[in-house]
Amino acid sequence: DWTPNTNHTGLYVADALGYFKAEGLEVKILQPAGGTAEQLVATGKAQFGISYQESVTFARIQSLPIVSIAAIIQHNTSGFAALKSKGIKRPKDWAGKNYGGWGSPVEEATLKALIEKDGGKVDSINILTTGSADFFQSSKSSVDFAWVYEGWTNIEAKLKGFEIDYIPLNKYEKALDYYTPVIITNEKIATKDKDLAKKFMKAVSKGYDYAIKNPEKSAEILSKAAPELNKKLVLESSKFLAKKYKDDAKVWGEQKETVWVNYQNWLFNNKLIDKKTDMKKAFTNEFIGK
Numbered sequence: 001d002w003t004p005n006t007n008h009t010g011l012y013v014a015d016a017l018g019y020f021k022a023e024g025l026e027v028k029i030l031q032p033a034g035g036t037a038e039q040l041v042a043t044g045k046a047q048f049g050i051s052y053q054e055s056v057t058f059a060r061i062q063s064l065p066i067v068s069i070a071a072i073i074q075h076n077t078s079g080f081a082a083l084k085s086k087g088i089k090r091p092k093d094w095a096g097k098n099y100g101g102w103g104s105p106v107e108e109a110t111l112k113a114l115i116e117k118d119g120g121k122v123d124s125i126n127i128l129t130t131g132s133a134d135f136f137q138s139s140k141s142s143v144d145f146a147w148v149y150e151g152w153t154n155i156e157a158k159l160k161g162f163e164i165d166y167i168p169l170n171k172y173e174k175a176l177d178y179y180t181p182v183i184i185t186n187e188k189i190a191t192k193d194k195d196l197a198k199k200f201m202k203a204v205s206k207g208y209d210y211a212i213k214n215p216e217k218s219a220e221i222l223s224k225a226a227p228e229l230n231k232k233l234v235l236e237s238s239k240f241l242a243k244k245y246k247d248d249a250k251v252w253g254e255q256k257e258t259v260w261v262n263y264q265n266w267l268f269n270n271k272l273i274d275k276k277t278d279m280k281k282a283f284t285n286e287f288i289g290k
Contacts, residue, residue, distance in 0.1 A: 001037050001050035004226035005152060006237040007072055007181050008050065009218050010245075012225045014207030023199035029225075041186050042066050048185050048200060053178040054106060057264055060277045065187035068283040069201060070253030071179040072208070073244050076170050078180060080114075081135065081153055082145035084163040091118035091172060100130035100143035107147065109270040114172050136162060151240045156233055175266035178259055182283075190284060201253070201287035208245050208252045215242040251289035 004012075011029055014020050020027045032040055037049035038056070042064040051059075056068050082088035088097065091114040101107045112122035130138050135146050135153055148154065150166065157164045170177035183204065189197050211218040219238035223231045246252040260279040267273045 001032070001052070001181055003031060004222065004229065006219075006222065006234060006241050007149075009211045009222050009238060009241070010072070010204055010208030012207075012222050013210050013218050014203045016221045016225070017207070017210065019203035019206045020200075023203050025196075025199055025203065027200075027203075038064060038066055038184065041184050044186060044188070047189060047196065048183060050181050051184045052180045053182060053260065053263055054180070054267070056182065056184060056282055057260075057267065057277070057279075058273070060282050061273055061275060066184045067187055067190045067281070068179070068182040068184050068255065069190065069197060069287050070183040070204070071249075071255045072181050072183060072253075073179070073241065074247035074249045074254070075244070076168075076177045076180055077150045077241075077244055078147060079150060079166055079168040079171075080145050081148045081157070081164050081166050083139050084165055086139075086144045086165070088145050088165055088167075091115040091167065092120035094145065095120050095124040096126075097144035098126045098128055098142055100128050100133065100135075100138050100146045102131060103127075103129035105272055106267075109267075109272050110147075110169070110176065113176075113266075113270060114167075114169075117172050136160065151237050151244065152233070155236045155240060156230075159230070159232055159236065173266070175262040178263040179255060182255075183253075190286075194286075197287045205252055205288060211238065212242050212245050212252065215239045253288035254285055255283045257283075 015027060015029065038051055038059050040046040041049040056066060059066050087093060094115050099111060108127060111125055115122055128142060130143060135148060154164065154166055185197055215238040216235065219235040223229060223234050257279060260282055264276055264279055268276055
């Protein structure tokens with residue numbers, strides 16, 4: 001779904017500690033090229049991938065045959081961050097500020113929902129498309145706030161000596177406590193090659209359970225696999241996510257139908273989708289906790 005980071009630690013652990021081999025699997029971890037993770041998995045060019053609940057929902061509505069088979073993190077750990085000097089404490093403080101993002105309709109709808117719930121108007125926000133620009137560099141120039149992951153950018157801010165204010169995405173809207181990221185496969189594997197899915201997820205589950213219990217050691221594994229990453233950031237992020245991967249779920253990876261339904265309803269009510277799809281077919285818990 002993106003460049004290697006601590007959302008993916010369980011995969012690298014499963015590879016490094018031989019959990020995949022123990023299941024008779026040879027797994028190659030790739031960054032998507034020539035298409036998105038969703039497209040590669042839907043067409044069978046990859047058997048499994050990392051996606052997000054919103055991406056799976058859009059894909060299902062467009063009849064892409066992908067299925068979420070595990071929630072990597074139990075609750076949404078993303079939100080809106082701003083340098084403390086910007087004076088942004090709550091959504092209504094976004095008025096007259098510059099938001100830096102990817103230019104997605106979901107972003108504008110999310111900003112609109114939160115600022116209006118807090119008594120402001122979305123047309124008072126200047127929405128800029130900054131792509132993957134570094135949050136700290138862009139905050140020094142044109143950007144006042146951005147959508148970030150608490151377990152990465154917030155920790156990076158502390159390490160770099162920046163003070164930031166952070167607004168959790170789900171603080172003002174319960175429906176935004178959706179699964180991000182998730183592990184996906186295609187419908188063919190989920191229904192006709194269940195043995196492969198079970199073996200893969202058995203290894204991956206062991207990988208994330210290890211990361212939960214051993215954040216320091218799992219950080220070393222990820223840092224070795226992706227040496228371009230800041231080791232201190234990986235370590236501190238691993239410690240943070242060790243408590244978030246499973247959180248209040250019975251087993252790592254568990255998904256609830258209410259979370260899928262609530263977010264789809266939110267997308268529909270905000271006119272980001274013009275029809276709904278059966279969320280029971282969008283995910284399954286069949287391959288976790290085995």
